[in-house]
Amino acid sequence: FTTILAPFGTRHRSAFARSSTAIDATAVFFGTSTGNTEEVADLIVAKLNELGHEAPEPICVDGVVGDLKTEFSKYEALIVGTPTWNTGADTERSGTAWDEVYYGELDDLDLSGKNVAVFGLGDQISYGENYADATGELHEVFSKLGCKIFGATEIDDSYEHEASKAIKDGKFCGLLCDQVNQDDLSEDRVDKWVKQLVSEGFMSSGGAAAAPAASAPEPVEAIEAPPASKPAVEVIHSRDGWVGHDNGESTLWVNSENRRESYLTKN
Template sequence: MYYSTSTGNTETVAGYIAEYAGISDMEDIGDATDSDVTGSDGLIIGAPTWHTGADEQRSGTSWDDWLYDTLPNLDLTGKKVAIFGMGDQQSYGDNYCDAAGELYDLFTAKGAKVFGMTSQDGYDHTESKAVKDGKFCGLMCDEDNQYDMSDDRAKAWVAQLKDEGFM
């Protein structure tokens, strides 16, 4: 599992996911080697949205450089990827979890196959670049306004990933 965080919220949700998925290795994407990423059977990746409204480098974390400097040099054809994103629906409802959409766009452009699309039901946002064909491109969490729902959402999402054959 690779993530990066600004305030610690992404790491918190990564911890929930790791617990339910039985993952012991969570790492900041800035510390990952190319062979770590390409050598994995599947990747669970997560980012916060910090640069709201931006066309690129939306997370304000080490993902920003990694996505544009490292990812273009990797072959991820057929790689299983599951995405989680963090956002604030109340303060940034027009850009909710946009960085997750950036992960989706750039990883699929490199040939990755995304698992774990989820419903927008139960969320209170206006727009999101993380919405693909009417669904979120993975697990979206709001530790600012719906922190009490993140653990259950992570548990359900991991069960969904298992049902989809991701793990």
């Protein structure tokens, strides 16, 4: 068996497709019934990209039910969005696949320390007593999982609701939009909010996805130069589900969540 001496850090990235530092920074996940939440998700991704923060196209949660563990582990930070439906109930108010995953699949994930920001859509005129309630539920679910929540917003004069479960400690727990009555305000709200997330350090590394797992090998000493050539790769199945790819000079460990750690090895 190989002896682990040191991690590659970013220096040996060319030897492998990705390293643990190459995890994508931010992704926007949303649920929707009639498309409004997707519209705002699109605005958020466009603004992230405009500000130089790479993010893939928004990901509809319906498409990743059953595979959230894999999908979430690809990103350091998650922006999650929901509409609100069905006035009155305390839980399962999104009317989307979020309701299905909140108290089952999501509950089973270790998202402790992950950076999360929430946004929500509602109709503050027709449902003024329950404006965007489901955003509050989304916030609660991710908070209880130990996520670091960013992006609470001031309730300024542009909002006309009476009450909302998305209000926590006198603020909205994230970005609230209203494509039914105030679609003309969404772009500015998104602009302001994404800049706020940047200033809060939301996109900085340090989320759970980048933290070393308990079962990962301990790094000891960094090395300076990449190997001159890449020998044949030996695959090692070991370490609590981690699979090692040893090219004779180094080992890339990959776990079941597609987490990657690179280490110098010595036979």
